[in-house]
Amino acid sequence: MVVKSAIKNIQSVINHINVLIDQKAYQEMTSDICQLFLYAKQSHDPEALTAAHFYLGYQEYELNHYESSIHALQIAIEVSETHQLEDYIIRSHNMMGALYAKQSDYYSSLEHYLRVFYICKDHPKSKYKASIFNNLGSLFYELQDYEFALDYYEQAYTVCMNDPNQAENSKPIILLNIIETLTCMEKYDEVMRRYQEDEAMLLEYDLSLTKCMILLTQALKFHSQKADELALQRMEIFLKLSEDSDDYDYLFKGYVRAANLLIDMHQEALAVQTVDRLNKIQKFTRVKLQELLLKRMLIRFYEEFDKTEQYQQSLVELYRLLEEIDQSAKLVYHKCMRLKINLERLTFEQRQIMKQNEELQRSVNLDPFTEIYNKVYVEQLIEQHLRQAQHTRTAMLLIDIDMFKCINDTYGHTIGDYVIKESVRVLRNALRADDIVGRVGGDEFVVFFNTVYSEELVYEKAALILKQISNVYIKARNDAVTVSIGVCICDHAASYQQLFARADEALYRAKANGRNQYAVWKGECA
Incomplete structure (x- = not known):
């Protein structure tokens, strides 16, 4: 009776943590996580221990404490894999993939995402299938491979629409990713069509963000049609409405795109306003490729509006950033080389095993003296x-x-x-x-x-x-x-x-x- 009560209490703690996650109240998760650790210590329950480390990793990730997040998630993966806790295996690898993507380590990110992808392939009814496709899409979006990203996003959306096991709030998130990717590909008519088809769902999910994205898309479309006056009107409303949104990931991308558009239209006042907002939310985005987009936009901004000192400083910062990215690229290259060596070794070993299996099968089927069938x-x-x-x-x-x-x-x-x-x-x-x-x-x-x-x-x-x-x-x-x-x-x-x-x-x-x-x-x- 005591055990059942404890399990029920632990589940209520986890449920409360998930409510705090939905509310983005990450700081307030600490006391609940401590309860999970305490229960795990007293009961020696591997599932409680895994949950405690997983949610600690989740909290640290959202608070941008990436090293401690990696440490917690590695323990969650180790314990969950030892005790075959499939739900936490998938969630921990998934979170680790997102974490490495944030740090621009796309090789390690892909490694974790693919691990989860193939687990879900073995379990077609997995409730995380759409999430995995979505994350793979996001990975290739960050790499600016928009065709590949769109393909994964569309697969994720199809799974969501056809499988009731998937999380309900996944649909608008994935749809926003599709719309964002189509915008990057300058397919503005397709963007507006997708908005109109699912406008009610998107507005219910995030009214402010959805309106902002629609306005920005309209502004980009009008500018591509040489209708800068209409584009400017949409930009002014976009900047006003975007103050109410706290989705920094989408805002960052939107503001960079908006700033580039305003630079093209020679609108210094609005461009300055947009750059100021980008500087405020920059601390929430630590992805190097996003930072690279920002630096390049700032160089255009300072050059366009004759800000010589800032222009020179930005060139130096861009150079340093490119050096960091170059170092990261070399590390990835070295990893790829090691992977190639390991793949060749595994292929050789597989051939040897197949050869041994063939010989074994041959010995089972053949008469050993005459070497014809027994x-x-x-x-x-x-x-x-x-x-x-x-x-x-x-x-x-x-x-x-x-x-x-x-x-x-x-x-x-x-x-x-x-x-x-x-x-x-x-x-x-x-x-x-x-x-x-x-x-x-x-x-x-x-x-x-x-x-x-x-x-x-x-x-x-x-x-x-x-x-x-x-x-x-x-x-x-x-x-x-x-x-x-x-x-x-x-x-x-x-x-x-x-x-x-x-x-x-x-x-x-x-x-x-x-x-x-x-x-x-x-x-x-x-």
Whole structure:
């Protein structure tokens, strides 16, 4: 009873944390996280310990304390993977991917996102599937690969629309990402169409942000149409409305785009106002590629409005930033080189394993002495062919070496082994590549023809085998080896055992009639 009560209390703590997350009250999460740690310590519950580290990592991420966030999330991943806590495995890797993307370590970000992506692939009903597609889209958006980003965003939106398991608030977030990406691609008509189709949902999600994005899109479209007066009107309303939004990620992108537009229109006063706002929210964006967009825009701004001192300072800052990005690119390049080495090693090891598996399978299916199919496998293989050839004429030869026991007893096993191996060599040479041959006894072999176009051809093949086997000569005996063959040809569906029994009857008759000949089973196959 105490355990159930404790679990219920822990769940209520987690529920309260999630409410605080929805309210963006990240500082207030601390006391609840401490409760999770306390319970985990007292109960030794791995799920509570994972939850505590996950939400600590989440809080530190939102407060821009990235190093401590990484540390907490690494522990959450380690504990959740040890105890197979799939929900936290997915959420922790997902958060880690977002965290590395914030630090412009896109290689590590992709590594974590792909881990979650393939977990979700194994579980088609995963409630995180849309989120993963969305995050992959965001990753490529930051890399300015807008076509790839849009493809992932659209996949995320499709999942959201078709799968009720996905989080309801994912739809407007993903749609805003689609609209943002289309704006970057200057597909303004498509942007307005998507707004109009889902305007009610977007306005309900974030009224201020949605109106701002619509206004900015309209301004960009009017400017592209040389209607700068209309574009300026939209920009003035955009700047006024955007004061009420606290979505710094979208605001940052919007303000950079707005500033570039105002510079193009030579609107210094509004451009100054936009740059001031960017400087205020810059501390909330630590992505280097976003910072690069800002620096380049500022250089245009200072150059356009003759601010020489700031222009020179921005050039120096841009140079330093490019140096940092260059260093990051070198680290990624080195990681890619290591990945290439690891992939080559894994590919080599995979080839070796496949080779070993083939050899193992071969040893299981083959008779080790003659290296033709063994009794068990040849029966399985012929049975499989018979099932596939319901209305095809087939044939079986059952071949037995004449007087083999006498040869073995009189001349020894060395001569006996020689006779068997030579007989197999003759069979292999006499048969086509797709004919099946196997050893079903010490001196007994089965041959199967999957498709028979003419009975005469089967008889010719049996006669050829008799002739070529007779060329195998035993010096000690001063005589040739001979075999007897039972032949069964069937026009209808039959089992392996049925064909074998009929071929065996024919073989018995060939032996009784003096050996060194073939006999054909006569009867109905039905």
